[in-house]
Amino acid sequence: MARPGIIAFPVILVLGGITGYLTYGSFTAAIPEEGIVESPYWKPISESSANQTNAGGNKTVDESKFTNVVTINILEGSSTQGSPDYEPDAATASSDALVTWINDDEILHTATSGSSPSDAESGKLFDTGFLNKGQKFSIAAADIGTGEHAYFCQVHPYMASKITIE
Numbered sequence: 001m002a003r004p005g006i007i008a009f010p011v012i013l014v015l016g017g018i019t020g021y022l023t024y025g026s027f028t029a030a031i032p033e034e035g036i037v038e039s040p041y042w043k044p045i046s047e048s049s050a051n052q053t054n055a056g057g058n059k060t061v062d063e064s065k066f067t068n069v070v071t072i073n074i075l076e077g078s079s080t081q082g083s084p085d086y087e088p089d090a091a092t093a094s095s096d097a098l099v100t101w102i103n104d105d106e107i108l109h110t111a112t113s114g115s116s117p118s119d120a121e122s123g124k125l126f127d128t129g130f131l132n133k134g135q136k137f138s139i140a141a142a143d144i145g146t147g148e149h150a151y152f153c154q155v156h157p158y159m160a161s162k163i164t165i166e
């Protein structure tokens with residue numbers, strides 16, 4: 001009778017080869033091809049989200065349509081409590097104006113409608129979302145609506161201001 005190793009050795013080699021071949025096949029089959037989506041969770045990007053300009057969720061505003069632009073700067077050092085924050089601090093805009101907030105600070109800020117984070121109405125009229133340094137957010141004053149509206153920074157709720165749309 002032959003030594004068992006003489007038969008076992010080629011058998012192990014062949015089994016190893018088959019295992020390697022099947023593993024290779026199943027792994028390369030899992031590499032997705034470009035442009036092909038095979039996922040039950042996939043869905044196309046909707047028109048509305050594609051048009052968003054920032055986390056605020058508002059659609060792109062065509063700034064060229066506005067001759068009257070009210071710019072509110074979020075001043076450098078705004079995050080320090082008691083420092084000047086929004087400039088002008090009490091802004092006024094006519095209803096045909098475009099209202100733009102620009103963050104001139106090094107730190108993230110928002111301009112969010114409402115009196116404080118606990119205000120149930122906060123963010124309903126407008127919300128710039130988180131603005132990094134140099135980023136801006138624009139909204140038509142007509143979309144905010146006439147009246148005096150309080151707003152604040154979600155990151156630093158002591159940053160509070162107001163805007164009046166006439």
Ligand SMILES: [Cu+2]
Nearest residue numbers: 109153155156
């Ligand atoms: Cu802030």
